[in-house]
Amino acid sequence: MSGPLRIGVVGCGAISGAYFSPTRRFPGIQIVAAADLNPAAAQAKANEFSVPRVLTVDALLHDHDIQLVLNLTVPAAHASVSLAAIAAGKHVYSEKPLGITREEGARILHAAQSQQVRIGAAPDTFLGWGLQSSRKAIDDGLIGHPVAFTAFMMGRGHESWHPNPQFYYEPGGGPMFDMGPYYLTALLTFFGPVRRVTGAASVAVPQRRIASGPKKGQTIAVRTPDHMCGTIEFRNGVVGTIIQSFATWHPTYDERWPITVYGTDGTLRVPDPNRFDGPAQFRLAADTDWTDVPVSFVKGYERGVGLADMADALRSGRPHRASGELAFAVLDTMAGFFDAASSGTAYEPTAAFERPAPMARDLCLANEDR
Numbered sequence: 001m002s003g004p005l006r007i008g009v010v011g012c013g014a015i016s017g018a019y020f021s022p023t024r025r026f027p028g029i030q031i032v033a034a035a036d037l038n039p040a041a042a043q044a045k046a047n048e049f050s051v052p053r054v055l056t057v058d059a060l061l062h063d064h065d066i067q068l069v070l071n072l073t074v075p076a077a078h079a080s081v082s083l084a085a086i087a088a089g090k091h092v093y094s095e096k097p098l099g100i101t102r103e104e105g106a107r108i109l110h111a112a113q114s115q116q117v118r119i120g121a122a123p124d125t126f127l128g129w130g131l132q133s134s135r136k137a138i139d140d141g142l143i144g145h146p147v148a149f150t151a152f153m154m155g156r157g158h159e160s161w162h163p164n165p166q167f168y169y170e171p172g173g174g175p176m177f178d179m180g181p182y183y184l185t186a187l188l189t190f191f192g193p194v195r196r197v198t199g200a201a202s203v204a205v206p207q208r209r210i211a212s213g214p215k216k217g218q219t220i221a222v223r224t225p226d227h228m229c230g231t232i233e234f235r236n237g238v239v240g241t242i243i244q245s246f247a248t249w250h251p252t253y254d255e256r257w258p259i260t261v262y263g264t265d266g267t268l269r270v271p272d273p274n275r276f277d278g279p280a281q282f283r284l285a286a287d288t289d290w291t292d293v294p295v296s297f298v299k300g301y302e303r304g305v306g307l308a309d310m311a312d313a314l315r316s317g318r319p320h321r322a323s324g325e326l327a328f329a330v331l332d333t334m335a336g337f338f339d340a341a342s343s344g345t346a347y348e349p350t351a352a353f354e355r356p357a358p359m360a361r362d363l364c365l366a367n368e369d370r
Contacts (some may be wrong), residue, residue, distance in 0.1 A: 004030035005311035008060040008090075010081055011072035012036040012045040014162065015095060019070060020049040022302035028311040029304070031070070035060040057081075061088045068093060070307065075172035079104035082119070086111045091314070093120040093307050096181040098327040100172030102335050105328045112324065118314065119324030123182050124306025126189050127321060127359045128276025129297035134261075135358065137268055137293045138190055142282055144265030146191065149240030151183045151259045157205075157246035159220060163213030166220050168246070174224040175244035176201075176334050182273040183242060184330045186259060191234040192355055193329070196346045199337035201225035204247035230337045257281065268293075276301040297359055309359075321356035329353040 005028060009016060012034055023029055033053040036042040042054045060066060061084050069085035071078060071094040079099040082092045086108070098121050099105040112119045125131065138146055153175060158165045167173050188194070204227045208220040226246040233239045256278065257269035266285055271278025277300065280293040306322035313320035329351040336347035 008033040008066040012041040023304040026308035096122040121327030130271035130278035132297040134280040143263030148262040151242040154248040154251040186273040199230035199340035201228040201341040325353040
């Protein structure tokens, strides 16, 4: 592959701006076309971010100049768009989740293998210095052998600010499928494969009212659990608790460090996995206060670094870090919480993945950012 990886974006909704702008920092990738079922939305993003072409979705998928499709559609459409792009011979990078069922995720991976194209998937926040520093601290034994963790995301949901929040309360949404991928991706890159999970779930607030935008005042019927908690036992012996909620007020944990890892020699506070930057902190058994973990990774990454890493991997032939296999393992685990909540028995994930390599310093930034 010579020159930047040429990307076509399908889906120009609220999340797309978080990709259009940052990707211009990475010399190995270039967005060359945009498409949306609403042509005006695609045109607006093209105008705002100087994207040269606006196409229909079908035309974009079959454009021979486009090498990778960036799938930013709503979760329920992720699988159909990804499968269509794969069938057209394109590499795919998808917003999370990979699909809304295991069956969808498995079909995507199988199709990509058959077509000999690659699948990448969000989140890529685990490539930022906050989570990379945390992982290095764990791998280096800074807090001894990890024993336990807590991973909490507790809030009231998105209807207070999002202009079109309905899909957050439909199957494929909810706190576990919306925010869970950030937390689970971090945990799986820290600790590796999962042995088993348990779960409990509820619809705590069955009706939601949109508070802003053109749909202000409309009511949403909640069709998926808006509060879920569970336990995870990793194959390496680490056991911990996860809570993902859109039904709570005033959480008492420190939201700067929503993940805490407890080791035999001390404790590690992990910064928000929904963000790239943020200091990790540790406190050893005899310490009287917390200390920032030394940083040896790039600050300032934004969404798009996973794409840039994937482009670099395509050139060199190495595995890319935000892989489809990792995303499928996250999907399998999330679905496992629902299965466990429904059946009252533990679920044992079967998805195989390799822990991605630690992030290389300055791998993907433009020259002026090195």
